Amino acid sequence: MKRKIYNDLLNWKNTQDFKPLIVLGVRQCGKTYIIDEFCQKEFKHYKKINLLEDTDIVKLFSRDESSEKKYNDLKILLDFDFDREDSVLFIDEIQKSEELISELKFFNEKHSNVRIICAGSLLGVKLARLNKPFPVGKVTRLYMYPMDFEEFLSAFEQTALLNKIKECFEKNESMGLLHNRALDYYKRYLLSGGMPESVKALIECGNDYYNYDLSKLTDIIEDYKNDMNSHVTNPSETLKIRNIYNSLSSQLQNASKKFQYSVIDSKAKSREYSLPLDWLAESNMVQICKCVKIPEKPLLGFVDEETFKVYYSDVGIFNRLVNNDIRTIILDEMKIYNGIITENYVANQLKATGIDLLYWKGTRDSEVDFLITTSNDGIVPIEVKAKENTQSKSLKVYYELYKPNYMIRISSKDFGYNPETKIKSIPLYATFLIKNLVS
Numbered sequence: 001m002k003r004k005i006y007n008d009l010l011n012w013k014n015t016q017d018f019k020p021l022i023v024l025g026v027r028q029c030g031k032t033y034i035i036d037e038f039c040q041k042e043f044k045h046y047k048k049i050n051l052l053e054d055t056d057i058v059k060l061f062s063r064d065e066s067s068e069k070k071y072n073d074l075k076i077l078l079d080f081d082f083d084r085e086d087s088v089l090f091i092d093e094i095q096k097s098e099e100l101i102s103e104l105k106f107f108n109e110k111h112s113n114v115r116i117i118c119a120g121s122l123l124g125v126k127l128a129r130l131n132k133p134f135p136v137g138k139v140t141r142l143y144m145y146p147m148d149f150e151e152f153l154s155a156f157e158q159t160a161l162l163n164k165i166k167e168c169f170e171k172n173e174s175m176g177l178l179h180n181r182a183l184d185y186y187k188r189y190l191l192s193g194g195m196p197e198s199v200k201a202l203i204e205c206g207n208d209y210y211n212y213d214l215s216k217l218t219d220i221i222e223d224y225k226n227d228m229n230s231h232v233t234n235p236s237e238t239l240k241i242r243n244i245y246n247s248l249s250s251q252l253q254n255a256s257k258k259f260q261y262s263v264i265d266s267k268a269k270s271r272e273y274s275l276p277l278d279w280l281a282e283s284n285m286v287q288i289c290k291c292v293k294i295p296e297k298p299l300l301g302f303v304d305e306e307t308f309k310v311y312y313s314d315v316g317i318f319n320r321l322v323n324n325d326i327r328t329i330i331l332d333e334m335k336i337y338n339g340i341i342t343e344n345y346v347a348n349q350l351k352a353t354g355i356d357l358l359y360w361k362g363t364r365d366s367e368v369d370f371l372i373t374t375s376n377d378g379i380v381p382i383e384v385k386a387k388e389n390t391q392s393k394s395l396k397v398y399y400e401l402y403k404p405n406y407m408i409r410i411s412s413k414d415f416g417y418n419p420e421t422k423i424k425s426i427p428l429y430a431t432f433l434i435k436n437l438v439s
Contacts, residue, residue, distance in 0.1 A: 001155045001196055003030060005144050009038045012140060013115070020104045020116040020135075022094075024124045025144035026284035026313050027227060028220050030196040031119045034144070035090055039117065045087035047080040051096035051120075061099040067106040088115040095126035095231075105135035124282040125231045145284075145352040146194030146314045150432045153185060155199055161185070168415050169426070169433045179414045179427065186429040190345060191329045193316015194352075195220055209330050217320040224285055224317075232279065240264075240276035245285065248310055249322050252340040256367070258291075259310045277310070287311045287347055289357035295371055295379050295402055299358050309359065315345040334386075342386040343369060346410055346431050353435035366397035374437045377405040382434075385411035392423060408434070 005023075012021050025031050039046045051058055056077060061070055075081055082089045094101060107114055118139075120126070127134060147155065153162045165182060168175050175182060191212060192202040198216045205211045228245070229238040247264045254260065261268040280286045291307035292299050312318040318341060319329060328334055334341055347357055350370060360368040360381065370382040381398050388411055395407050399422065406422045416425040426434065 001030075001147070001151070001199065003034045003144075003147070003151060005034060005142065006038060008142055009035070009117075010042065012142070013042055017140075018112045018115070019108050019138060019140045020114075020118060021140045021142060022104075022123070022127075023117065023119045023142050023144055024127075024284065025119075026146070027121050027223060028195055028197065029144055029146045029284075031144050032092055033196065035092075035117055035119055039088050039090050043086055043088040043115070045080075045082075045084055046090070047078055047082065047088075048090040048092065049078065051091065051093045051100075057100070058097045061097050061103060067103055068110070070103065071106070071111065082114050082116070083111065088117065091116065091118045093120045094118040095120040095123045098126075098130055098132040101127070101130065102132040102135060105133075105138040108135065108138040122227055122230050122283050124284055125279055128278070128282045129231055143284075146316075146348065147196060147199055148194060148349050148352040148432045149186070149189055149429060152189050152192075152194065152199060155203060156185065158185065165427075165430050166433065169430050169436070172415055172417055172424070174414050174416070175427070182427065182429040183412060186427075187330055187332065190315055190319060190341065191326060193217065193314040193319070194348070195314060195316060198316055210326055212326055214320060214326070217316055221317060221320060227283065228279075237276055237279070240273055241279050244273060244276055244280060244310075246321075248286065248312060249318070249337075249340070251310060252344070255365075256361070257309050257340075257343075258361075259308055280310075285313055287313055287351050287357060289347060289359055289370070292358050292360050292371055295360050295381070295398075297373060297379065299371055299373055299379065300356065303358070307361070311344045311347040311357075313348065315341060315348055318344050338386040339384075342428065343384045345428070346370065346382075346384045349431040350434065353432055355435060355438055360398065362394075362397055362401065366394040368394055368398050372434065372438050377437075380404055380406065380408055380437070382408045382410060385409060387411065388413045392421070395421075395423065 023031050023035060036048060049057060060073055060077060107116060161182060164178055188202060192198040201213045201216045228241045232238050243264050251259050251263050261270050261273050281288055289309040291304045292302050293304050294302045296302060322337055324334055351357055355372060358371045360371055368381040369384045372380050374380050381395060381404060383392055383395050392409060406424050408424050408426055410426050410428055410431055412428060413425045414427060
């Protein structure tokens with residue numbers, strides 16, 4: 001399956017700034033697979049190591065020896081000269097060696113010709129809790145997410161449909177009879193989410209959705225739960241991590257959708273749960289959307305750090321956690337969960353395309369789901385609707401206060417624009433294209 005991060009890896013290879021690359025992302029989003037494929041195709045000489053298996057390498061870097069000696073001994077141990085031209089070393093599960101992470105600074109400063117790619121499970125958590133010095137400014141970070149809807153359509157070999165969506169987005173023209181076909185694929189995406197193994201299982205069952213193997217998502221969730229005792233200080237923190245994760249569907253059902261510690265436990269305090277919440281964010285199991293007090297440039301300069309929403313990192317996992325079955329999703333019978341599932345989907349699509357998750361909350365119970373900074377029209381508010389509901393009270397309030405050039409409503413409606421309300425309609429299946437508007 002094609003992944004857009006492949007182009008980012010190519011850009012890293014072709015840059016003159018030879019820094020080691022660290023690829024971060026939630027477990028099972030496809031990091032190891034795509035890095036392995038990239039290294040095999042793009043380099044003449046390639047060596048992969050896994051520190052869960054290659055324990056001698058962990059021992060090597062734990063020794064009290066010079067960096068140069070460790071560097072040379074690593075070559076001998078691997079029987080691989082990564083100083084050769086057109087060579088790359090892929091270190092998977094690098095979180096098993098804090099010393100090796102720290103030594104990436106030496107690699108960059110003394111052997112900047114060497115190409116090294118690093119990845120690992122819960123690597124983001126590990127980097128946030130290192131005891132050894134992190135090589136600040138000496139490595140390049142690249143973030144990977146579950147497959148977005150564009151990658152999903154590519155996996156189903158729907159190139160013509162994908163091109164049609166892009167064309168209609170660019171020209172703001174109706175999809176016509178193809179609108180319902182695109183919505184059908186959107187529903188399939190809600191079912192599987194963007195995890196490659198889950199998408200693969202959906203492809204393998206063809207159009208017979210009811211034979212889709214939900215156990216793929218169940219297994220991923222179990223792996224996540226097992227991970228929740230990694231890199232934590234005590235069992236109490238593990239319990240808090242799980243409690244936060246399990247509370248998110250209830251959090252998003254609140255009228256305000258604001259994350260509230262009291263939903264976890266009536267006596268819960270932010271100071272008790274801030275570290276467990278950080279753990280979930282650093283593991284990329286959740287995505288945090290921060291509240292903007294005043295929608296002015298730069299948006300990040302007007303964030304209220306105490307007010308935020310938390311989404312699951314994958315909408316397929318969300319549906320599996322709340323036991324939405326295949327029939328409920330395909331026949332669009334989600335009812336109470338419909339709105340928050342849809343909003344979670346949009347958050348995932350925006351995040352996967354590199355857009356910061358930000359929202360605005362005003363008075364009179366008004367709230368705009370997301371804010372973006374566009375290249376030509378300044379700050380644009382985005383409202384998300386699961387159906388074709390055209391009621392946009394919050395957008396009206398926002399317009400009265402801030403007079404944006406236009407506003408966006410993402411819903412099941414076709415492309416369009418209402419000059420009276422200044423609302424641009426974007427179908428749910430085209431959310432990934434909003435990146436084209438961002439500065």
